[in-house]
Amino acid sequence: MNPKAMFNISYGLYVLTANLDGKDNGCIINTVTQVTSDPNQISIAVNKLNHTRDMIAASKKFTASIISQNADFELFKRFGFQSGKNVDKFAGFTAAQRGANEAMIINEGTNAYIAGWVTQEIDLGTHSLFIARVTDMDVLNDTPAATYSYYHQNIKPKPQAPAPSKSGKTIWRCKICGYEYEGDELPADFICPLCKHPASDFERVN
């Protein structure tokens, strides 16, 4: 088995938002799929480590704002590389408006949004798969969507030469967000504390 085959699957990128008890939160996902068109239903897979997942499980509502090629890395840092458990990701953020389902719609660096009402939650172990009826959706502009591949080639900052490790240890860098782990071996069950990706998404940089 060559797990790199998985990297050839194409994805878009989405800011997934939820509102629970008046609190807003959001995270970045790549797993939005239209699964039927009559009626319109979508599926989303969300890591259980994401606070947004808990809020969707409780509220049964979410909005996926589709990230466009106009997005900058700050959008990914804000929603992808910190946790809503200890940070208000919407603090000082003005590029959003409240949708009919109470979840926020991101309106800069995005080209459309799709609001969903959860009809099924399927437990997949590390992730929840939500099936949802579409309750609202609109196109915001005609900028092309950013694929995951586009993000890696054009939005994510190019890696810089690693700073020499003071301890002389090996540095492992997350290919998704750039987080660096220092240690001779990267534990096989390591999860990136910033973006929640597994050890298989890290590369040795020195």
Next chain:
Amino acid sequence: MNPKAMFNISYGLYVLTANLDGKDNGCIINTVTQVTSDPNQISIAVNKLNHTRDMIAASKKFTASIISQNADFELFKRFGFQSGKNVDKFAGFTAAQRGANEAMIINEGTNAYIAGWVTQEIDLGTHSLFIARVTDMDVLNDTPAATYSYYHQNIKPKPQAPAPSKSGKTIWRCKICGYEYEGDELPADFICPLCKHPASDFERVN
């Protein structure tokens, strides 16, 4: 609600194959998603009108070959625009090899394959959503994957000017495969007989 928001979701394209009782079949889908990485699990949504869906439901096994930018339109016509119920899609087709799970791997116009063993089938009305453990996968070459957007811009033949309708009636063309329907009104519940897409994927051409 503006259903065009759905068109901004990014997808790859896949030849989905199955083998049942010694018979091979395959269809084209755009709905492969990695839903967990520990263990590797993928989800696929397949229209119930597709014979391949029935074969997967019965055999619990399938292979998704990831279509690359080297694919030509013939691959889509062979697997997407005819039904395995009345045609042997593998007749005279040499660009394939049998995988460990008995389903065929397409090895031209593709860049990787992922074989799955179905652990759950979720009924979504018009479609089945299969959750599968990955049993085998490999990279075939480094040609980039063809996104759905790439298919529309580069692989699908450009539409020609419609032939005048002999009956003077309106022509509606499927934006996915080019099938033409003649009639003053396209029925709202019309399903493309070639590619199984709904009336919302047709456009008026005269």
